[in-house]
Amino acid sequence: MGDIQQFEQDFYQTRYYIDDQGQTVAYYDDSAHPAYYDDGSQAFMPDVLDPSMEQEYTGQFYQPSVPSGTLGETGTDFVEEEPPLLEELGINFDHIWQKTLTVLNPFKPADGSIMNETDLTGPVIFCIALGVTLMMAGKAHFGYVYGTSATGCTGIYILLTLMSSLAVSFGCVASVLGYCLLPMVVLSAFAVFYSLQGVLGTVLALLGICWCSFSASKIFSSTLAMEGQQLLVAYPCALLYGLFALLTVF
Numbered sequence: 001m002g003d004i005q006q007f008e009q010d011f012y013q014t015r016y017y018i019d020d021q022g023q024t025v026a027y028y029d030d031s032a033h034p035a036y037y038d039d040g041s042q043a044f045m046p047d048v049l050d051p052s053m054e055q056e057y058t059g060q061f062y063q064p065s066v067p068s069g070t071l072g073e074t075g076t077d078f079v080e081e082e083p084p085l086l087e088e089l090g091i092n093f094d095h096i097w098q099k100t101l102t103v104l105n106p107f108k109p110a111d112g113s114i115m116n117e118t119d120l121t122g123p124v125i126f127c128i129a130l131g132v133t134l135m136m137a138g139k140a141h142f143g144y145v146y147g148t149s150a151t152g153c154t155g156i157y158i159l160l161t162l163m164s165s166l167a168v169s170f171g172c173v174a175s176v177l178g179y180c181l182l183p184m185v186v187l188s189a190f191a192v193f194y195s196l197q198g199v200l201g202t203v204l205a206l207l208g209i210c211w212c213s214f215s216a217s218k219i220f221s222s223t224l225a226m227e228g229q230q231l232l233v234a235y236p237c238a239l240l241y242g243l244f245a246l247l248t249v250f
Helices: 003-011 093-104 121-136 142-163 170-179 182-193 199-223 232-250
Strands: 015-017 025-026
Touching: 093 121, 093 170, 093 182, 093 199, 121 142, 121 170, 121 182, 121 232, 142 170, 142 232, 170 199, 182 199, 182 232, 199 232
Parallel strands: none
Antiparallel strands: 015 025
């Protein structure tokens, strides 16, 4: 009991009391600071304020630094420059146009850095265009076009792997063969308006085969460092494009 009485005595000396519901309530002594209660308004007491609060107000607020990559206060964006969506997908229209010009001009030197890219956008477009032009001529050969393309790309890839000292990518082989299919697309578009089953059609088909095979062999020899082997590469390419010519003529 002595400890409890001592605790109560110390407690009440701190100016706290316990109300009827058992809650601790603090009160203030009016005699300690009478200036607070003389007229109902709070008096200014310099000794109570924190010395750090006596600094003059400058009217400026703390503004955190805006990290890069977020939006500013006025809506101006600080978004870091990101590559375009087409570039992220591997679609570069400038490179597609340069590869197309390289195929259209067989005597133009091929840029190895561009031709070594795995770009299948142009080949897919040319394969679809070949199938559409064949269908417009009354020949629904979409399955033959894609089947011949897949088989030919696999065969040429195996052949180039055995012949070249450099590493050969299947995507690069498919890209080059697909771009060099462009003369066959032109021949197929000509077949929509004129029948190729004749002397003129045979000459145009042979010209298209030579054009395609020469462009493909030139690109392969320059990209894979196969000097002196262009004719060896052109022969299997001519066999492949000869199948497309047969689909176009007949």
